[in-house]
Amino acid sequence: MNSAPDESLPPPMPDPVDAPQPQQPAASLSHQHETLLAQLARDFLRERRLERRWRTVFRLFWLLLAALLLYAMWQQGRHVTQTSTPHTALVEVRGEIAADTEASAELLLAALKDAFKDDGAQAVVLRINSPGGSPVQAGIVYDEIKRLKKLYDKPVYAVVEEMCASGAYYIAAAADEIYVDKASIVGSIGVLMDGFGFTGLMDKVGIERRLLTAGENKGMLDPFSPLHPKQRAYAQAMLDQIHEQFIAVVREGRGKRLQETPETFSGLFWNGEQAVHMGLADHYGNLDYVAREVVKAEDVIDYTPRDNVAERLAKRFGAAVGAGAVKAMKEMAPIR
Structure with missing residues (x-):
């Protein structure tokens, strides 16, 4: 049987999915787009x-x-200014004495000239802590100290800390007096030339050395070639001559104070106490003592040139790498 619908019931509700969605006006959408574009432009x-x-x-x-x-860079070498106040002028000699170090002749000469020229400097003190190095660099400094002493008539004192050996003692010999600590290392008045020879090793591993030269002695001291007796004698004669130059400097600088023995110029070194007894040094004392008791000018002004910022940055970023390689090649058999 068919029954008629109950008209008393409410009509069914439409499905929300099927229900028509309200449409936003076109003007509202355009406004939102403009707002978004404006925000993007501002960002x-x-x-x-x-x-x-x-x-x-x-x-x-x-x-x-x-x-x-x-x-x-402009300030390099201008670390102190001239002053008329009485003081002791200090110049440090530290580390290896070589052309490209803080103890090079170029830097030390600049410092020495500033120290001697300063009217307030009552004396110049060389504070030394060096194992030595190039006899050429040391000789340049020695000669300049002698010249400046005569030109400005100022005393020069050397104060040794841990070490004053070889080329460093060459420089110290220019001083009027040398002060040491009892345990300082002093001396090593000699010259050496060192290197290596690889000919025996090359024979064992079967390596052939091919060296072409124009001039029979151009390959002298080549570490991969045999050392001929004639070349050895030539090198030894050169070392002996430089040694005699060193001895003459020490004798001139120390004078009658030097108590020579057969071992004085043998290359041996001694402690400060022995050096005083041998006449290689004069007294015990440090920088403060010399400034206060000897120079009578307790105020000490350091004239030592220092590495500037540009040099440190250049070294840090590798500018000195190439120079180091070239230096190593040039110093295959250095003299010191």
Whole structure:
């Protein structure tokens, strides 16, 4: 049987999915798009401004750094100013005495000239802590000290800390007096030339040395070639001559104070106490003692040149790597 629908019941509710969605006006959508585009434009401009600001900051930083480096380079060798106040002028001789070190003749001569020229400097003190090095560099410094002493009529004192050996003692011999600690190492008045010979090893492993020269002695002291007796005698004669130059400097500098023995110029070294007894040194004392009791000018001004900022940065970033390699090649058999 068919029954008629109950008209008393409410009509069924429409499905929300099927229900028509309200449509946003086109003007509202256009406004939202414009707002979004405006926000993106503002963000883009803000980032561009920040980028420009940081770029300006970095440019100013590098400009300031370049200015500092130029100023540091300009200031090299100008670490002290002339002063009329009485003082003791200090020049440090530290480390190896060689052309490219802090104890090179170039740097030491600049410091010595400044120290002697200063009217307030009552005396010049060389504070030495060095194992020696190049006899050429040491000889240049020695000769300049003698010249400046005569020109300015100022006393020079050498104060030895841990070590004053070989080329360092060559320089100290120019001083009027040498002060040491009882345990300082002093002496080593000799000359050496060292190297290696690999000919035996090359024979064992079957390596052939092919060396072409124009001049029979051009390959002299080549570590991969045999050392001929004639070349050995020539090198020894050269070392003996340099040794005699060293001995003459010590005798001139120390005079009658030197108590020579057969071992004085043999290359041996002694402690400070023995050096005083042998006449290689004069007294015990440090820098403060010499400035206070000997020079009578307790105020000490350091004239020693130091590595500037530009040099340290150059070395740190590898500018000295190539120079080091060239130096190693040139110093296959250094004399010191």
